[in-house]
Amino acid sequence: MIDFKSVLHKIHYEIGSRKDRGTVATYIPELAKVDINKFGIHLLDKDKNSYSAGDSTTPFSIQSISKVLSLSLALSHIGEKLWERVDVEPSGDPFNHLSLLEQENGIPRNPLINAGAIVVADVLVSVLDNPKKDFLEFIRNIANDSSINYNEEVAKSEKATGFRNYAAANLLKSYKNLHNEVEEVLDFYFHQCALEMTCQQLARTFFLFSNRGHCLQNQKHLSINQVKRINALMLTCGFYDEAGEFAFEVGLPGKSGVGGGIVALLPNHFTVATWSPGLNKKGNSKLGMEVLEKFTTETGLSIF
Ligand SMILES: NC(=O)CC[C@H](N)C(=O)O
Numbered sequence: 001m002i003d004f005k006s007v008l009h010k011i012h013y014e015i016g017s018r019k020d021r022g023t024v025a026t027y028i029p030e031l032a033k034v035d036i037n038k039f040g041i042h043l044l045d046k047d048k049n050s051y052s053a054g055d056s057t058t059p060f061s062i063q064s065i066s067k068v069l070s071l072s073l074a075l076s077h078i079g080e081k082l083w084e085r086v087d088v089e090p091s092g093d094p095f096n097h098l099s100l101l102e103q104e105n106g107i108p109r110n111p112l113i114n115a116g117a118i119v120v121a122d123v124l125v126s127v128l129d130n131p132k133k134d135f136l137e138f139i140r141n142i143a144n145d146s147s148i149n150y151n152e153e154v155a156k157s158e159k160a161t162g163f164r165n166y167a168a169a170n171l172l173k174s175y176k177n178l179h180n181e182v183e184e185v186l187d188f189y190f191h192q193c194a195l196e197m198t199c200q201q202l203a204r205t206f207f208l209f210s211n212r213g214h215c216l217q218n219q220k221h222l223s224i225n226q227v228k229r230i231n232a233l234m235l236t237c238g239f240y241d242e243a244g245e246f247a248f249e250v251g252l253p254g255k256s257g258v259g260g261g262i263v264a265l266l267p268n269h270f271t272v273a274t275w276s277p278g279l280n281k282k283g284n285s286k287l288g289m290e291v292l293e294k295f296t297t298e299t300g301l302s303i304f
Contacts, residue, residue: 106175251302
């Protein structure tokens with residue numbers, strides 16, 4: 001039996017003393033205000049036991065981590081038809097690059113880069129009656145937590161500076177791979193990225209991916225096959241041009257966001273979330289990557 005509590009505390013203590021914590025994202029001005037010294041970890045095991053270290057109950061902007069959640073809701077609505085509009089291959093490019101989109105006729109490489117997530121957002125705008133409200137409802141439901149919300153300031157801040165996302169949405173529109181208006185789809189996308197959660201809430205929300213599609217209250221939201229697909233995409237595409245490195249060092253499906261959060265999981269075992277706002281050069285949390293590498297190395301718990 002692994003003593004998760006002492007493993008997490010030891011790792012938090014060792015890595016928390018690092019002087020080089022990377023740099024906080026500044027291209028979304030609201031994110032630049034976050035204290036770089038924040039640092040939290042939370043692990044939820046398959047029996048729903050919780051283990052925490054550091055700032056695990058402070059909310060932060062989950063940003064691209066939300067792409068896994070929007071993908072889940074879109075898949076549960078339109079199923080395999082989604083893959084006609086977005087591919088499932090790693091891009092090897094940064095999250096906001098557009099060159100492949102043009103070369104590949106408006107079909108994004110995968111749903112976890114920005115262009116792919118914008119197509120997924122477009123699907124949700126088409127199928128949901130009140131997209132922002134219904135998406136939030138879905139998240140609150142799988143997390144069993146009605147306190148989860150969007151941060152309107154962050155959404156507004158990204159809207160004001162989201163030039164590359166406007167470029168991506170317009171390019172998709174020119175290839176007829178965006179069915180709704182650019183403004184409406186991006187308003188939804190900026191809000192989903194502006195969801196705030198704590199490490200604890202994030203681990204609880206992602207429990208269904210380590211629990212064969214059943215959320216904390218044991219309701220079924222995804223089929224085993226859909227969970228397989230989503231976990232595979234997290235492993236191969238969840239860290240953009242650092243996905244290979246994450247699989248190599250950590251060996252778990254996971255997803256990062258420019259708010260400094262990372263969530264990862266071992267199917268049928270646990271879900272773990274980390275938050276440290278300083279990012280490395282590839283836009284992934286510097287300390288978060290180190291925590292997870294140490295965790296799987298010390299416990300021997302990875303999918304490999
Ligand atoms: N990697 C990320 O977290 C990027 C998400 C951010 N909202 C963007 O679209 O640029």
